Amino acid sequence: METRELRYFVAVAEELHFGRAARRLGIAQPPLSRAIRQLERRLGVTLLERDSRRVALTGAGSVLLREGRAALDAVDAADRRTRRAGEAANGGAGLVLATKAGASSELLPKLLDAYAAEPDAVRVEVLLSGIGEQERLLRDGRADVALLHLPFDSTTGLDTEELVTEQQVVVLPAGHPLAGRAQLRMADVETLPGLPLPRWPLRDGTYPDGPGPEVRDHSQLLQLVALGRTAVLLPESCRSLLWPDMAAVPVPDAPTVTTVIAWPPHSRSRALAGLVRTATRL
Incomplete structure (x- = not known):
């Protein structure tokens, strides 16, 4: 064909x-x-x-x-990676790293600073994308490497290294009656009065059925939480991004979230290998 x-x-x-x-x-x-x-x-x-x-x-x-x-x-x-390899050989583009906007907010700056200090470091372009887009950007060659989050992203066919595993918290309006609790259970989160959980896009771009609002990115998500339209489960490191009118309550029985660095298995890029080494060292 x-x-x-x-x-x-x-x-x-x-x-x-x-x-x-x-x-x-x-x-x-x-x-x-x-x-x-x-x-x-x-x-x-x-x-x-x-x-x-x-x-x-x-x-x-x-x-x-x-x-x-x-x-x-x-x-x-193959087309994109070949062109970028040629540009890099001529002193052009370096690495393209895809990550979800608003995620890995503590890890990402540490990784970029530590890698930039390496003697053979190249320029890293950060591609901030919407929910669920990082995997596609990596697979279709628009990114050389990505920060993905398990169990939400698929890493089938990719090489990965685990970086950090976190508990989840539920983020809800600070004025909600349950915002002052020391912790909540998943059963509580799934039945929060007036705060249906958001609906994330599926891999085909459609949304599952349900009462919660459709969410495309983290800025939209936080706005909806602040307005009292939804609550959401996020990794514990999200606390640094929350607005003053929000509260984060631990949910001990929620699934943990593992951040991984992922790349195509056939890559032979020395720059990519250096970035991965730096990430695992951190």
Whole structure:
């Protein structure tokens, strides 16, 4: 298969409409239809069921959509990493580190300062991203290394080193009747009166069902807590970021959160190895 054919198929499979897919790709619809038919003939399977009203994926089409996305991501990642390696060899870009905005607020500055003091350190660009985006940035080559948080982020297929494990606290408005407690249980947190837990985006960008507000980033989250619209479980190190009108109460039976430094397993970057060594030493 050619990457062009995969891009064509993924566009149709995501849009489930040949006209919209053609507009998205910037081509006419007839050659797009011919390319999909040619791909089906070559593979010997039907990828799409289509009639005058609808387009639907077959079982084989669903497999190719999943595998095709991964293959295209790998091609794009190879492109980005190769370009950045060339820039670094010419004295250009250094390392790109992805981390969740508002997370690892104590660890990150210590890591950057300690690494900058190393004799062979390169420039580190910090890419602050929204909730759940760090893993994708690392896998598609836009970042060389990332700070991820278990059990929320997936590290499958990545190399990692554990850096710190923390207990969680529940963050709620300071005026809430339970804000003065020495600790709370998960059962209490899940049933806080008038404070439904927020809904985080899933890997496909959608949100699970539930009464809590949809949350995209930490600044939005803190605003909603301050307004008395939600409460949230966060690692204990979040205390340094809380606003004066918020309280943090320990939740001993909540799952612990482990911060890891993660990178692609095939990386041979000396600069990346130096950053990882510094992180594990800290």
